[in-house]
Amino acid sequence: MSTPLSILTVCLGNICRSPTAEATLREAAEDAGLQVHIDSAGTGAWHLGNPPDARMRAAAADVGLTIDGLAQRVDLAALQEADLVLAMDRSNLRDLEHVADGAGVDTPIVLFRDFDPDATGTAEVPDPYYGGPDGFAEVVEICRRTSQRLVDALAAGGVEAALTARREDA
Numbered sequence: 001m002s003t004p005l006s007i008l009t010v011c012l013g014n015i016c017r018s019p020t021a022e023a024t025l026r027e028a029a030e031d032a033g034l035q036v037h038i039d040s041a042g043t044g045a046w047h048l049g050n051p052p053d054a055r056m057r058a059a060a061a062d063v064g065l066t067i068d069g070l071a072q073r074v075d076l077a078a079l080q081e082a083d084l085v086l087a088m089d090r091s092n093l094r095d096l097e098h099v100a101d102g103a104g105v106d107t108p109i110v111l112f113r114d115f116d117p118d119a120t121g122t123a124e125v126p127d128p129y130y131g132g133p134d135g136f137a138e139v140v141e142i143c144r145r146t147s148q149r150l151v152d153a154l155a156a157g158g159v160e161a162a163l164t165a166r167r168e169d170a
Contacts, residue, residue, distance in 0.1 A: 014042030059136035
């Protein structure tokens with residue numbers, strides 16, 4: 001039996017975007033019958049040990065999605081163990097690449113929305129933290145469609161196939 005693929009989603013505080021991406025990836029993988037280990041983390045330490053933002057959990061619950069877990073900070077071991085790291089925005093992407101490059105980690109690190117069929121350019125998952133309920137609902141929608149496309153590509157051929165299947169303008 002082979003080891004399941006491991007994916008890490010990363011945002012700033014690990015209470016809004018990355019746990020939502022984690023939950024939607026898990027949902028899509030389960031629906032596809034794909035064995036994948038999915039985790040999330042943040043580049044910052046402000047919310048360590050806290051559950052996902054209540055507004056994010058409410059927006060997810062409105063569409064039948066459960067978001068759980070406790071905020072954790074990304075570390076070198078998590079980057080080394082992952083087969084694919086998905087950053088929610090360019091700032092987190094740069095931070096992750098800096099850590100990985102400095103430690104010689106060769107895990108692919110890309111923007112999550114590189115797989116979003118509705119995005120163009122180097123699209124980011126918007127941070128809903130300082131906004132209203134619509135921003136949280138938008139993040140759930142973005143994460144669901146992006147996760148579905150990514151899981152479809154993973155099921156078709158693993159990480160290499162998924163990276164090849166990224167949007168052409170990403």
